[in-house]
Amino acid sequence: MKKRNYINIGILAFVALLVIGGIIVFDGLSSMGNPNGSSAPDYPYFVTTEPVTVKKLALPKGTKLIYEEQFFREGQQDRIMNEKKLTGIELPKGKMIDWGGVPVYMITKFFNPEMKGFSAGADFGQLNDDKKTKFSEMWQSCGGELGVLIKNSDDWTFNTKNIVDISDCSVTYQRFFKEDLQQQNFLDRLLGELKKVGQSQTK
Incomplete structure (x- = not known):
């Protein structure tokens, strides 16, 4: 009788270990890819059902x-949320x-709250040769997103009166590295070309 009890206890202990082990493995898999070891927040989002x-910015239907x-x-919301x-x-x-x-195709607000601005992602494959400018060519040469600092956070348009500076062009050119004259000169010239485009659009 005692032998049977020991066997039952052993089986229950083995099953418990399997269950606990499965939970640990599942939790580990669910958090893979996150540097903090936990699953990423499921940020609220809304997909527009009409142009807004x-x-x-005038955005088409289907914008996230x-x-x-x-x-x-x-996760997904059933109505548009506060723009702020x-x-x-x-x-x-x-x-x-x-x-x-x-x-x-994409605009993202700066993560750093001390920096008022956003990054814009471009698809230069959609840009016709006859529409290219010195500004677009310099931006494309960076091979990444363009970061701009702005005065008014409620305006993400190409409003050169609202754009204070270019903070970065991909990881190649960063305003942060003040002592790197090559980077600073490139961003200064890029900002100048951006302003020229703005002037031409207002004529």
């Missing part, structure tokens, strides 16, 4: 609007907005 204007992490709000909480715009596949003569 957000941050003074991503917002800050909020209590009791995660917006952190990103993703255009539907194949759709672009004209930003300074450059086809842009």
